[in-house]
Amino acid sequence: MRIVVKVGSSSLSSTLGGLDLSRLHGLVDALAGARDRGDEVVLVSSGAIATGLAPLSLPTRPRDLATQQAAASVGQGLLVARYTERFARHDLVVGQVLLTVDDVVRRTHYRNAYRTLARLLDLGVVPIVNENDTVATSEIRFGDNDRLAALVAHLVHADRLILLSDVDGLYDGNPSTPGTRMLRHVHGDADLEGIDIGTPSASKVGTGGMVTKVEAARIATGAGIPVLLTSADQVNTALASGDVGTTFHPTGPRRSTRLLWLAHATTGKGSVVLDRGAVRAIVERGASLLPAGVVRSEGAYEAGDPVDLVDEAGVVVARGLVNYDSAEVPKLIGRSTHDLAAELGAEYERELVHRDDMVLLG
Structure with missing residues (x-):
């Protein structure tokens, strides 16, 4: 089985905003376990900007694009180095793949992205994908890594997409409010009627929230790929197809990869x-x-x-x-x-x- 796993900045960061190595190690160990079971894994990882905050003495995620790009430039290398070290303990090699919208929409470029990812998987490498925040401008950004993960899942012909969050599933209200319940299965937009998904992430280092995750699920399921939304601390159970989180079931057939990018990434x-x-x-x-x-x-x-x-x-x-x-x-x-x-x-x-x-x- 080919699985795309997306992890957000909030699931990799400490309460102070820097990279939490214990969380990263737990994620890598779980992904290595999936590899041992014969699955292929592509990791879409946020965290470059968050990782660059501490070395640059930045207390919170910067608002201006230039400083975000500077933090990403510093943080991306550190983040991949930590992944490389931990995966090496499992005798696994990682490969960094940084994408912008322009890389995968123009007809002369998008096939290159597919060929690179496919070859990395053929070679037994764990691709680590992120948006190229160092050079991406507002005109050529995916906007969030949830959407990027959905598009990458389609690009690599994944069998599953797992979105790891700081909450354990999709609730019919604020999870902290008594009486709210988790939706275990979503078969289409009708199941989301009346559900408040507008609450943004509480994290100071991430950009996403439940809105972006549901949108990513719509993109993937509309292209025939099932999606599981759960918390990062449930990753082992999620990878083993255990009964956790919210499952979004496919709503449509697979589509042309490039047209999917054109519709949702531009x-x-x-x-x-x-x-x-x-x-x-x-x-x-x-x-x-x-x-x-x-x-x-x-x-x-x-x-x-x-x-x-x-x-x-x-x-x-x-x-x-x-x-x-x-x-x-x-x-x-x-x-x-x-x-x-x-x-x-x-x-x-x-x-x-x-x-x-x-x-x-x-």
């Missing part, structure tokens, strides 16, 4: 407004977007960037990788590809967004 760099005919062609017939169906272009983007495809009422209906720069699009609007090729050259006889590079939203 935001549109700009938008293209479509007429009603183009909207129908895309939504009902799965057609590509041709320049003839475009009303106008908004924002600045380059060829290969994700853009939102919007109807004339402003509703986003799809997202796709555009084949032209925003500076080129105005001269293409409303014209057929045949006429464009005749006037501007054969390279203009192509779609604005090909259907293979497009995902419906909503």
Whole structure:
């Protein structure tokens, strides 16, 4: 079985905010036990920024991006070194994989991410994945490692995703309130109706909360991957498929990996407004977007960037990788590809967004 395990900063940190080695050691020992049972494991680990706080004499997680990147730069090496040392006690080698959205959405890059992870697993290595916080900007961030873990689970064709948290499951209210109960099974959004998941993490070093974990579960289960949400101290039982936490059951079939990334790991760099005919062609017939169906272009983007495809009422209906720069699009609007090729050259006889590079939203 191939398992992706995500652990958050709050599950690796001490009450003072630094790295808690006893927690890290417990996690590694549990993952090594799963390997001994024949499972393949990919670890998505937060904690780089949190690990970098103490060496930089920072009392709490910084708010500004530059200082976050500096803390990540210091902390990432220390974090992986600690993992390397502990896994070595079990004769296991680790490999660091740092990702940004750009690495896995552009068609020329995402296959590289898959090949790297697949080869590491073939070689018996435990991949340790994190967002590349050192260089990621607000425009190319996954936003949280829960969502990253769901996308990585799909990328590596995982059989299970385990989200380790500082709470032992999903409750129908604040877990500290008497009378609340844990949901043991979630089969779809209907099971979440009336559930308050808006409480953020109490940790001062993490970025996630229950909202991000439920969203990650939606992404993974919508792509056919079951998800278990539980606390880090239950990791041994979770890896052994014991009866702990909240299980989110698959709600859909597996999807194209790159389109899953496009839908959940990107935001549109700009938008293209479509007429009603183009909207129908895309939504009902799965057609590509041709320049003839475009009303106008908004924002600045380059060829290969994700853009939102919007109807004339402003509703986003799809997202796709555009084949032209925003500076080129105005001269293409409303014209057929045949006429464009005749006037501007054969390279203009192509779609604005090909259907293979497009995902419906909503």
